[in-house]
Amino acid sequence: MTLRSRDMIERLISFDTTSRLSNLALVEFVEDYLRGYGIAPKRIYNDDKTKANLLATIGPDVEGGVVLSGHTDVVPVDDQDWTSDPFIVDEREDKLFGRGTADMKSFVAIALAHVPDMVAADLKRPIHLAFSYDEEVGCIGVGSMIAHMSAHLPRPRAVIVGEPTSMRVINAHKGIRSFMTEVTGLEAHSSQQQLGVNAIVIATKLITFLSDIFEEMKERGDPSGRFEPPHTTVQIGTIHGGTAINIIPHHCSFGWEYRSLPSQDADEIYHRFLDYAGELEAHMQKMSPQCRIVTRQRALAPGLKVDEGSEAETLALALAEQNETHAVSYGTEAGLFQQAEMPTVICGPGDIAQAHRPDEFIELSQVAACERFVQRLIEVLGR
Ligand SMILES: [Zn+2]
Structure with a gap:
């Protein structure tokens, strides 16, 4: 040197x-x-x-x-x-x-x-x-x-x-996309479930959807055989929400990312997530038009x-x-x-x-x- x-x-x-x-x-x-x-x-x-x-x-x-x-x-x-x-x-x-x-x-x-x-x-x-x-x-x-x-x-x-x-x-190398998703529900007293929309429950549905996709990605595997782990990964990194046990929470947000194999369509998981979030949001908005699911992209590095x-x-x-x-x-x-x-x-x-x-x-x-x-x-x- x-x-x-x-x-x-x-x-x-x-x-x-x-x-x-x-x-x-x-x-x-x-x-x-x-x-x-x-x-x-x-x-x-x-x-x-x-x-x-x-x-x-x-x-x-x-x-x-x-x-x-x-x-x-x-x-x-x-x-x-x-x-x-x-x-x-x-x-x-x-x-x-x-x-x-x-x-x-x-x-x-x-x-x-x-x-x-x-x-x-x-x-x-x-x-x-x-x-x-x-x-x-x-x-x-x-x-x-x-x-x-x-x-x-x-x-x-x-x-x-x-x-x-x-x-x-x-x-x-794999590509990275990361996001922050914010769920806005409708606050109400916990005894009056018929008046509220629970933002934490909605967020858990979205998170379960993502973890199901992760399982699917593991099964799909890596045709090139070059990556460790040999599949696209999906990860939920942060979650925040709720005010008190006896209040139906009107807010929940979570941060998530995926790292896709460079051979995979980099938008696939994002688009599937948005479709599902759109369905949930339409359902929530029947209760109140102020209910929302907003997803913002944080980082993008193509594979x-x-x-x-x-x-x-x-x-x-x-x-x-x-x-x-x-x-x-x-x-x-x-x-x-x-x-x-x-x-x-x-x-x-x-x-x-x-x-x-x-x-x-x-x-x-x-x-x-x-x-x-x-x-x-x-x-x-x-x-
Ligand atoms: Zn570096």
Whole structure:
């Protein structure tokens, strides 16, 4: 591992970019660094200008470049028991500890640490750095950057999303949709059931409907045989409702998600749920027109579909010196790049098992493996 990478990892970890906070201090630091090498980075802000994506091109303004993509935000450390300060890199037993070391500031840092080499290499095809915000809260930030790239960037040949894969090449993952459903019933004294509509009872019907769909998905299984668990999953994560035992509750809300196999119609479960909710709502409204079932989407990350033999896959396998691809069950921004017709794979340093945990770490050997990956990329694009 070069000192440059180590230094850059330390710098990036020191910015607390928990998704609820601004990432602009980190963005500004990276911009200053890139400008020092004559590169002109582009900020793509969120609506209230508290966060930004950062896009930069090193090399000529031509097609056939490679995008190195990463997110700048990290998950919270609240209520986690850390041995050392999560925002100061601590080295113990050939590992670097800190929030974001695995997920995924080390990849971003290693790419940045090689900018001097990229500039010196006189690249024939460009390297694009694409760093997003708000990945951890549902891949919210990257969309505007992808739109900008589609409109303004000469077509890249490949996007490499550097989420932690232990430097294995991932060419498929599940898609994620998450929702909040609010049921509004009609409040009444519990002795007067004929005057009320019980929002909790309605919510339990909806939840039972979802858990029945989950059972059906398990039976449907995974025709590709590549996913663990081998089926689409459905999960209810939160529920709140009711006021007192002797009041018919007029409110109940619950949060839920599903993670569908990339081969499945991503809207199927949502549409089936809405149909059923519509039937229940019509029934409730016979009691009172104020009864409602409202479902709002919280997060959407499309699955990454296998694109066998794509340029991204071939390139990443060569750079990582691997000969097989893998599938994972967690979601990333990769599916969004693929939807914009950019060949995309995931390959990055660190173990996903370390992500989001207290005492998150990356092994120094993973940092070194990612450095070799980037160095080979520079060689390939310099030819
Ligand atoms: Zn991540």
